[in-house]
Each structure stands twice: as C-alpha cells, then as structure tokens.
Amino acid sequence: MAGEADRATGRVPGPWGGVALVVENHWEWYRRNWRATAVSTVVQPLLFVLAFGVGFGALVRGSGQVAAATGGVDYLVWIAPGLLAMSAVQTGAFDSTYPVLSGFKWQRTYTAMTAGPITPGQVALGHLGWLAVKTAGAGLVCAAVIALLGGVAGPGILLAVLVSVLTGAAVAAPITAYSATLETEGASFPAIFRFVVIPMTLFSGTFFPVDRLPELVRPLVGVSPLWHGTELARAAALGGPWPPWPAVLGHVAYLLALLGVGTVLAVRTFTRRLAR
Amino acid sequence: MADGLVQARGLTKRFGRVEAVRGIDLDVGRGEVFGFLGPNGAGKSSAMRMIACVSPRSAGDLQVLGMDPDRDGPAIRSRIGVVPQLDNLDLELSVRQNLHLYGRYFGLSRSAVRAKAVELLEFARLTERAEDEVEPLSGGMKRRLTIARALVNDPELLLLDEPTTGLDPQARHLVWERLYRLKREGVTQIITTHYMDEAEQLCDRLVVMDGGVIVAEGAPHELIGRYSTREVLELRFEPEHRPSGDVLSGVLAGRVERVEELPDRLLVYTADGEAAQAAVTAAGHRPLAALVRRSSLEDVFLRLTGRTLVD
Ligand SMILES: Nc1ncnc2c1ncn2[C@@H]1O[C@H](COP(=O)(O)OP(=O)(O)OP(=O)(O)O)[C@@H](O)[C@H]1O
Ligand SMILES: [Mg+2]
Numbered sequence: 359m360a361g362e363a364d365r366a367t368g369r370v371p372g373p374w375g376g377v378a379l380v381v382e383n384h385w386e387w388y389r390r391n392w393r394a395t396a397v398s399t400v401v402q403p404l405l406f407v408l409a410f411g412v413g414f415g416a417l418v419r420g421s422g423q424v425a426a427a428t429g430g431v432d433y434l435v436w437i438a439p440g441l442l443a444m445s446a447v448q449t450g451a452f453d454s455t456y457p458v459l460s461g462f463k464w465q466r467t468y469t470a471m472t473a474g475p476i477t478p479g480q481v482a483l484g485h486l487g488w489l490a491v492k493t494a495g496a497g498l499v500c501a502a503v504i505a506l507l508g509g510v511a512g513p514g515i516l517l518a519v520l521v522s523v524l525t526g527a528a529v530a531a532p533i534t535a536y537s538a539t540l541e542t543e544g545a546s547f548p549a550i551f552r553f554v555v556i557p558m559t560l561f562s563g564t565f566f567p568v569d570r571l572p573e574l575v576r577p578l579v580g581v582s583p584l585w586h587g588t589e590l591a592r593a594a595a596l597g598g599p600w601p602p603w604p605a606v607l608g609h610v611a612y613l614l615a616l617l618g619v620g621t622v623l624a625v626r627t628f629t630r631r632l633a634r
Numbered sequence: 635m636a637d638g639l640v641q642a643r644g645l646t647k648r649f650g651r652v653e654a655v656r657g658i659d660l661d662v663g664r665g666e667v668f669g670f671l672g673p674n675g676a677g678k679s680s681a682m683r684m685i686a687c688v689s690p691r692s693a694g695d696l697q698v699l700g701m702d703p704d705r706d707g708p709a710i711r712s713r714i715g716v717v718p719q720l721d722n723l724d725l726e727l728s729v730r731q732n733l734h735l736y737g738r739y740f741g742l743s744r745s746a747v748r749a750k751a752v753e754l755l756e757f758a759r760l761t762e763r764a765e766d767e768v769e770p771l772s773g774g775m776k777r778r779l780t781i782a783r784a785l786v787n788d789p790e791l792l793l794l795d796e797p798t799t800g801l802d803p804q805a806r807h808l809v810w811e812r813l814y815r816l817k818r819e820g821v822t823q824i825i826t827t828h829y830m831d832e833a834e835q836l837c838d839r840l841v842v843m844d845g846g847v848i849v850a851e852g853a854p855h856e857l858i859g860r861y862s863t864r865e866v867l868e869l870r871f872e873p874e875h876r877p878s879g880d881v882l883s884g885v886l887a888g889r890v891e892r893v894e895e896l897p898d899r900l901l902v903y904t905a906d907g908e909a910a911q912a913a914v915t916a917a918g919h920r921p922l923a924a925l926v927r928r929s930s931l932e933d934v935f936l937r938l939t940g941r942t943l944v945d
Pocket of ligand 2: 678679680719795
C-alpha cells in the first residue's frame, strides 16, 4: 500500500518496551508531582526512624533485655532494615489501591494508555515496575539518612533495600489485582489497611522479635510477607546472623511466589477490566 | 470493499444479558467521514469501542485497516486515533506533557513527540496554555486537547465519540472546523453524535442507530429526501385549543404527508409549509406560534423511531 496508508507514524513497542513506556509515564508524572507523595514515601519512614530508632532507642539503650533481643546491636541499627521493609510495603499497598482504581474509574488514564498499542497487561506490569523503582529510590534515600544518624552497620544495607523492594512488590501485586476488580472503593480499601497492612506492620518483627509474641499467634506471623522480608533484610543489613539456608530460601520463595501469583492475577484483572 | 478501512458484518456486542449492538453491517471507505447517529443507549459507543479494538466483539466479523482486532489489536491501535466519550487526560500533568507522553506510547522518539506537540498545540489553539496543568482547563479546552492528542501518531483513521457534547456553540464550531481540515487532509473519520446539525455538517454518510440496530443508512440529504418532506411546519397551541393530529390531517387533506404529535408541538410534514400554515389558519385554528423550516435529520429520526433524539 502507498500514499495515505503510510501516513500513520505509530508502531507497536516490543513486549518489554511497552512496559518500559508505562514506567516512563509514571516517572514523568512523579517528576512533576513528587512533592505530594514524598511525605508518605520518604518523610514518614524517617519519622519512624526518629521516633523509634533514635527516641525509643535512647530510652532502651543499655537495657539487657533489649540487647538480648537485638543480639547486642544498637536498637537503631537493628530496627533500620525493618523500617525500610515496612515502608516499602506501605507504599506498595497504598499506591495499589486508590491510584489504581483512579486509572480505571476517576481519571481513566489506563483507558488512554490502552487506546494505543499498549496492552492492559503492560499497564499492570508497568505499574508494578514503577512501584519497584519508586520504593528502591525511597529506600536508598532513607538508608542514606539512617547512615547519617549512625544506624547503618555496613554495605549490607543495600541488600536490605533490595529485599524491601521485593517485599513491597509482593504485597503490591495481589492488591493491584484486587483493585482492578472494584467498581467503587466502598469499604474495601480502608479494610485492607485496617485488617491487613496495619496488623502486618505491627507484628512482623519490625519493632521487636516475633519470638516475644504469644505462642498462639506465632504461626500467623508466617503468613505475613513483611515478616519474611524483615528476616532477610535484617540479616543482610547486620551482616548476619543469617537463618539456616533452607529458611532463607523459604523466605525468598514465599515473596517470589506472592509476587508471581499477584502479577499474573493483575495482568488478568487489568485485561478483563479494560477489554470489555 | 478492498479499500474499506472498516468492514463489519453482523457485528454484535453483549454485556451479560444486555445486547448493546445487535448485528450491524458497516463499510467505511478511505477518506470518508462516517457518522453514527442515535439516542442514548443506542449502542454507538459500544460499536465504536469494538472498532477501536479495545472491546472484543461478541459475534460477527470485523476488519479494521484490513486486520482482525482479535489478533492484531495493538497493530491496529498504533495506526488509529481515538477520542473517547469521556475525556481521559492526565489532569495533574501539563497540556504539553499529555501530548508528549501519549505520543511515546506509539513508539515515537522524544524528539518526534516534542516537534509533534508544537504542531498539535497550535492546531488545538492551546499554545498559550501549554505549560498549564490540565485540571483547571475549561471543558472545551480539554476536549480540544483530547482531539489533538488523538492525532499524535498521524492516524489513518480517527474515531470520535461525541466530540462536541457539552461544548458551547463557539467551541463546537472550532472543533468542526478542525475536523473539516482533517477531512481535507484525507483522514478517515468515524463520529458518533446525537446532534443532527453536527451529523449534517460533518458526515458524508451516516447510519441511524436505535436499540442496537441500524434503522437507516445514507448521506444526510439522501436520508432527508427518503424519509421526510422538503419542509416542516411546527405549530404550538394553548393546551386547551390544541387540535389533534387527525383533525389537522383532515384540514390539510392532500396538502401534507403526515402530522407528528409531540408533547409540546405538532409537526406538519409538507412540501409547502407556508400554504399549510395558511390552510390551518383558514380552518379557524389559532396557533400560539408557527414556524416553517427545512427538514432535518431530527425528522428522519422521528419518522423512523417515533421518538425525538434528545429528550
Ligand atoms: N460496560 C458495560 N457493561 C454493561 N452494559 C453496558 C456497558 N457499556 C454499555 N452498556 C449498555 O449497552 C447499551 C448501549 O450503550 P452505549 O454506551 O453503546 O450507547 P450509546 O449509544 O453510546 O449511548 P450514549 O449516547 O448515552 O453515549 C446500554 O444499554 C448500556 O447500558
Ligand atoms: Mg456513547
């Protein structure tokens, strides 16, 4: 064909190229609007660092009981990787609720993306990919500030940031998939925060070791992805002691499985929602 | 129809038990401006979304740009432009960024989208507002931006779902002028609307849809010639003095084709409106207001469906 047929300049990006374009879009949006969200992604975890790591840490310094619980390290150093993982989970969970529903319902930006050659699956993957980039950036900034406060034991903190990103994504993926099925937010999102995210942040070993919890609830802890992430992040940040290798493998496998299943479901629910 | 840009046979869309589009046939040729005219819920948007390759068809055959939407959706979508019924701009980005980012999805380079955005801002008369956030823009400006954005990939086929709904007359005329310009450049367009004047102004050919089916098809003047008379006499009466349609038909025997009774007025379909008006007055009926006008697509729709298009 010739003439008018050649008019169109658009072409189909490759499968990963399309995902990268969605990530690029989120980045451009963030570059213009980051001030609004920086509070929750960076300032809030740093407030936790100040309140618990520095303030509470000073209170309990020298207590034999605390030293026994933390394996002798300073409380700030001990809690820092936990806070990194917790913060990634909170960002991942929040950004996968209201903003995702808005992409379908309020601003409908997802319908704009998929009017062109981008597919719904690429929109879902791009959302999760962007969350990984964002939580990694926020984690590095927080780690740097914690280092200035003397809360970093060594370069293992970088591995802890990486684990946090994985943990955040593992929580974000299934929530993203769920949000794509909602017609209205109703009570669903507040319920996610009240009954999933908040209990998870309190009882996943972020602030105190889970073996201090009553026997009865301890098996529940194993369900929490944040606990798996915190175990890994803390061992990485402190340079050990690592749990026995099958346990390490178990933690990683649990997070990867959650991420994998959540991602597959998200691709599916995005496709169902946008192609109807 | 080798050169048909869009070809549909028995195209059907079901949402659960609702059948929104019930087996329509379409052939849209290159360079044509084609319209879907119909009331709320007629199935216009459902048909458009299937042609735009975002909504899978429930039954029937559909080819767009010679390809099958089920198999080649992304390839087709990369070569068309879409203006959805509801704007889906990114409200927290600038006008220019909306154009840039949208263009990037079509695989265009950064320098290409930068250059294209300058041209499209001019086209949409938004150059002065380029760096402003979209949120506070007026409805007309947002609509123009949505239309401009749909042109970022120089589409061969432009789909416009109610491009001017909610715009004031001035804004509508600006949009029409822009669409006319695109037509001269050879861009094929499919437009849905429930404005008769819009359909008459813009479309080479249109289908009237109602309840998911096509009830008539043709050029606007053909449809008017086929389904209506040359002129229409509109009469308004005090409710207590209002004659029935049958009475008026009797008075005007031989002079009129038919009389439609609407809640607020009577429409007399006739070749000569003045003469009909004189006959009504001569018979002793005193209308509050009488108006003779040319037949329009509204009359075609009324004739075909027994209902007005916009209630
Ligand atoms: N996603 C959907 N789910 C269920 N039903 C739908 C959906 N989209 C459209 N419908 C139904 O299909 C029918 C046709 O709707 P459609 O939006 O195609 O009409 P339309 O001609 O564009 O109307 P309007 O002029 O109001 O935009 C309506 O009965 C509508 O309720
Ligand atoms: Mg519609």
